[in-house]
Amino acid sequence: MPSLTSLTSYEYEAGTCTLRLVGQLSALSQLSDKPVLTRSRFQLQLWRADSVTTEVERGSMRQPVLEVSGREPQLSELAAVVRQYVQTYLQGQTLTLGEGVGQGATHLAPVGLTRHRLEMAESDTPARTHRVELSTLQLADLADVLEQADRAVERRPEEARLRAPRYATRPRLPLWIGSVAAVAVAAVLGSQWLTTTPVSVRSPAPTAETAPDAESFTLEGSQDQAASVPEVDDSQPPPATSEATGPEREPTARTPLGSPAAPSSTKKGNTATAPEQPNSATPPPGTVDSGTEQRRDESANSQAPQSGDTRPASPAPSSASEPSNTVTESSPAVGADQVAQPEAVTSARTSAATADGASASAAEWLEQLRTALQEQWQPPAGLSDSLRYTLTLAADGTVSALQPLTDLSRTYQAQPTLPQVGSVIPNLVRSQPVTVEVQFLPSGEVVVSPSPVEAQPQDSR
């Protein structure tokens, strides 16, 4: 389950203007004389002055002349510009200001005697600029709400956003680094193990039923190793828990999910496996990607007891078509699993590490996607529930489909802060199209999880 943080919202009103602040209440609030908001967002609405006077009559029919939302730096910028503009006006001797005031993408300039042109860019979509002419009443109200907010709440800028602009690529290690490191560690440990660990036999001899299975479950490209199984099976020490799960995940790592390449012979081994177990290399649906790594570890740990019964030398059948192969139960087939072979074990460990690496890469990719989507996502005003979509990305990161999963999601599908079909999310290049399930929460958070009906995104290596 995603970890939810409590959000605090503040609303300020003055005549024609409403400002709403939403953010997380920082622990610093206890030390400050006013609340300290972090990761705050704002929503600013300005109405026509005459519509305010007839508000009761018009009710909800009134439309704001300006509705803009964004994050903290933009609000501070706007507040500074308005404050400076008003103060410059007040210290002047004439009805009009000579020149405007600007800071960043926010500008305020006089237009005639009592009109003022405000320009400000959307913080999440800088290309979108709001231009609106304010009356003096609106300007005064805008200044008022900004001052109210400044006085009542301390807003801390988002450090992450200060460091990197939207869609900026954080310095990341290449995705394959994790896999390579895991392979290297597994190879070193494996070689040490094979050369220094005393030989012990823990498992009984393979039965007539299981021995052929072991041969038939030979991994692709390791026929020679499989052929040598009978010669070295007694020399294999019991595997460590973490290694025991490796061979079972190996096919997942080597063969893309959904691929029809599973050999028919592998199905023979499936009879000894637990079909209920999902692919261990695939995060469970609904997983918050930020916690994917942790969940993967938990998943591995939860399999440990079963892994203890499972022997790594058992070249598990490819799970390409049968993900249920990932975890075996105590069954007659386990006897065959207990037959070990050094090279096979090494290979299995390597493959296990590769599987871990692939899983980690997938998790990183999901995190990258989540971050990109969250930076763009701005919950519209009044959104009461999460928006759920199935998002399909082409190999180059282009959004090829956005399928709403609820009626509410369909209503908001055209929101510009949602990924639109044809738009490109940079730095998410994969070897193949990917479909994930995405939840856009009213709090501004985004949850990405692998789509249960689609293949898990595979690393393009």
Place this chain on the structure above:
Amino acid sequence: MEWSSQPGQNLAKGSPTPEQLHSIKAQLDLVLLALESLTGLGSEAMLTAAGALGLSEWLSDRVNLWRLRQASPLRAGQGRKKLDIDEARALVLVSCYLAANHKATIRQAVAHLEKALEQGQPPHRVAILGNYLDTFSNAYQERMEADSTSTPDDLTSLALKLLIDLLFYSSTEGPRKLWLALLDRSVT
């Protein structure tokens, strides 16, 4: 809205020089004159406001208030009282307090002004603005020293500028805005 019983508590702490105070005295008197002209309030309302704000020490009675306002260099007459910093701050707080209390009237007048300008209509043809401009002009000419260089249009511009200023002074941070404007004006 928070109002402090200490004249300078909500205001900038910088103390103006005597030259600055000279300009501040004039500007404060004009702000109060605009407020009087628009809302019809008198010295009694100002003293009541001072009492509500705990500023009676500086604005105790009509004579005291009259002497403070008479300190404006624009005023006709001789023997002006010197205005000290606390008295200036007290007048700022009272002015903004009264402006906030009459915010609806000020907004209405500004809204009419904007509408009139938008339609190319002379402001004085709008009732609320006409009355305000007349009252302000009369009071100004009655109380201030005659200035042969100023025209009726100058007075109208001054009155309308003060009207819009009052709109900003009636806001939450009105006292701070007025105080900063006074300081800024006195050095420019």
